Amino acid sequence: MKVVTGVVGNDIHVVANRLMELSLNARGYEVFNLGVNTHLEEFFDAVVETGANILLISSLNGEAEGWSREVKALKSKYKNLDDLIMMIGGNLAVGRGDAEEIERKYKNYGFDLVCHQIDLNTGLDWLEEFIEKRKTQ
């Protein structure tokens, strides 16, 4: 499966992004890493150019919510992204935040999987479960 990943907005925290690429590769995904400092439109455009099945966005510095609010409107301009699996992780609120509340909010913004301060490998396990579940549906 193809995954587009990167860190959204003006965020330059690069360590998790590098680890993410390594882990995804190790799990057998074909990875397109846009790196840090990536605009929302570039994420969707990269999905279109690569034919990716999964979009995995990281946000570490507190910008996540601002960008996520624009996801639905932007995604609706694309005609063939209905089956795209959308995932976001990192620090999705400023401070610790209430995980359940955060998850509800981001699902509303259009994400299938929300990983607020969740360890990378746990998050990727969730992704696999999600993919399995989808197959059987």
Added chain:
Amino acid sequence: MSQDNEKLLIDVGSTYFKLSTPDSIEQHFRDFNKDILDDLLQKSGSTIERFNKDDVHICSSANGGLSTLIIGLTNSFSLKYATNIAFNSGINIIDTLLYQNIAEYSVPGDLIDVVIIVGGIDSHSNIFGQDLYNYLEQLNYSNIVFVGSEKDANSVAANIDNLAVLPNVIDNRLHIVEEHLKEYLTNLYQQDIMGKEDIKNLYQITSNQIFSTPYVVNQALPHIDASYSVVNPFILLDIGGATTDIHYSKDLVDDNIVTENEFDRLVFKKLGVYKSKQSLIYAAQNNEFTYELLTHLKVTENIFDEQSDKATKVLMQLAIFLVLCKISHYRKAYINLKLLAINSIIITGGITKVLSVEEIENIIAFFYRKILTSDHKPVTILDSNYDIWTLGAKEIKHVD
């Protein structure tokens, strides 16, 4: 370098032509009732006679060059990369279409010299289909080239007659691959120049290849800072009769396009002071700062209807302002330049014969104040002796 002294360099533009010899520069308005060669011989015959065919070097931007329409998948990758390559090959872009919306675009009536189809990395397939073929059926074009996903190339080629297929411009890491499309477009441009009857006749006075003017200017750019008091990064504005060319240092763009070029080019097709005068005025009337600028220059809108030296000057000043506007706001052009980082602005073309440095600096200062609310003041350099073009022509001769 001493042999350079025996060369004659000729540039044929859409509005005027110019000749450069070791000791003089001549410039003449073209007479459109005449063939270019006849016109040249009549106005500068005595100069041309002094040189052997081997020592005459000609370039041309007459007819504004080739036009292209690009059909691609996304703004951030395929369309952007193909646009960048087309501009750098000296081609003018009529329009760029997002493939997913192709059925909603109107079909341009003009003949398109070359259609570029682009999109998808090589492992992606089934991207292009019937929508594309339906659109192309209504379009009037001379050449068509596919530079998208390798996996789609066969099916696209089976549906489009005379399709040229080249390696993808997007690699598997989503980076740009320029060389194949660039070479194809540059050759096409070259063939087009040589195919034009007018231009063919010019081979009566030269035995060297005739190049396109943007190509010649591009060759000069890496050497400009050695010959002028230019400080990098810089932009070069060539405001001509029909189009305006901007060449800029790569340092001025913050972008996902990573190439080895030090300089890129951008063209505004309908921005010129003679042939494109009407569309320039139209653009000015639709710019909210124009009236303030006219007031600043102490003239009124009536100047647009006047035929005077003063009117030409104002039009040229407006052209500078409008070009800077077009590259200043995000997404107005396909790229926006970091204008506050520019250290030098070089102005070349016929405009240098009409405006003084002060008149140009006045406009540039107005632009920075009004649009960018800044006192930034890049050094303005007037290329009034066509040194840049001469430099480029010499560079090409060395390559020959």
